[in-house]
Amino acid sequence: MEAVVIGGGVAGAASAIALRRIGAQVTVYEAYPDPAGPVGAFLSLAVNGLRALESLGCLDAVRAAGFEVDRQLMWSGRGKRLGDVPRGRTADDPLRSVTLMRADLVAALRAEAVRLGARIVVGERLAEPGGAGAGPADGAVAGADLVIGADGLRSTVRRMLDPDGPQPSYAGLYGVAGIARGVPEAGPGRTFNMTFGRRGAFAHLPAPDGTVWWSAQLAAPVAPDRIRLDAQELAELFAAERVPRRILGATERIDAATLFHVLPPVPRRQDGRHVLVGDAAHPVGAGQGASMALEDAVALARALRAASGRAAAPDLPAALAAFDRERSARAGKLARAAAANRDAKTAGPLSALVRNAVMPLVFTRMYTRGTDWLYEYRPGALPE
């Protein structure tokens, strides 16, 4: 089977590994020259994503590129602790969530894909349907048995599948991420902190090298023309929140600035030859986008293998339909959780008061029950 993957980010590189593991010929086309898209921001992998990495044979390499995080603390703007839960796992799970730069995750996945014999072609973009500038990726898509759309939120493969399908829209929230140094108030290591401030949410993690990795998510009903990139301007927005203000004041560099988008459920995610994975199918947010993309890769390869039976090539329509059935319920449930998560970050003053009163009472208790289904997922093995 000859598979072409469009997009060499987390979903694309992971799919390349998974498909090589079931013996497919794989070529990945990635629009960015190298390493892949905006390289600055960090992300966290929850245990469900780590288990998918284990199935892909990349867990150790990814762990080595980041650091483990035990706990997640939630704070009000005034510094009142609102919640304390295990980070990205159930309380009794021996695995620990890992935080790392997105570029380092993509680099580790691509290295494994290439080691297994996948071809990765960078600087080649699949052209828009009906658009000009067809190149090697377009020819490869036309000739492939299987086309995997791992091309992110603005997926071209999604538009090929359904030109009238949903489009992403601005979520009322934008984010800026950076690195600070020398802030004792940032608290102990191995801890993810989320402060719900007046103007938005502020996440920070003290890293083992003494730096503090931070990400500010600001509510703005209308998308700003220019995202504030200056740490001092940001510090003014968090003037009422002491720890975020201190971290922003000690910032050494700003890595990334992003407008957050939402995408309504995508009705057509496969057609028996094309299939969407990762953000192209379901940009879930809630700290789960990369983990879900990794799960997708393993589930897709397993569905293809299961549909091969004794035949040399899988029954693609049956395999892709089975994959889609398996993934859509889980991704849909997570998308609903992500919407609630976003609302907490864009809460007005009244809902913020309610949140600050209610969270300490119910959050820690409810959290475990509410997230077990997410973290206890077992993706299953792939052939060596």
Ligand SMILES: Cc1cc2nc3c(=O)[nH]c(=O)nc-3n(C[C@H](O)[C@H](O)[C@H](O)COP(=O)(O)OP(=O)(O)OC[C@H]3O[C@@H](n4cnc5c(N)ncnc54)[C@H](O)[C@@H]3O)c2cc1C
């Ligand atoms: C600020 C921020 C913080 C985040 N934090 C977390 C987190 O803590 N935990 C988590 O799990 N997730 C997090 N995410 C989400 C996570 O980064 C994504 O969900 C995940 O990377 C999805 O990967 P993907 O490969 O599907 O899409 P992408 O990473 O968007 O990759 C798509 C790739 O396709 C390429 N491409 C696009 N169009 C074409 C084309 N026409 N031809 C060829 N190539 C193309 C792009 O260049 C890109 O490399 C965060 C996202 C943001 C923006």
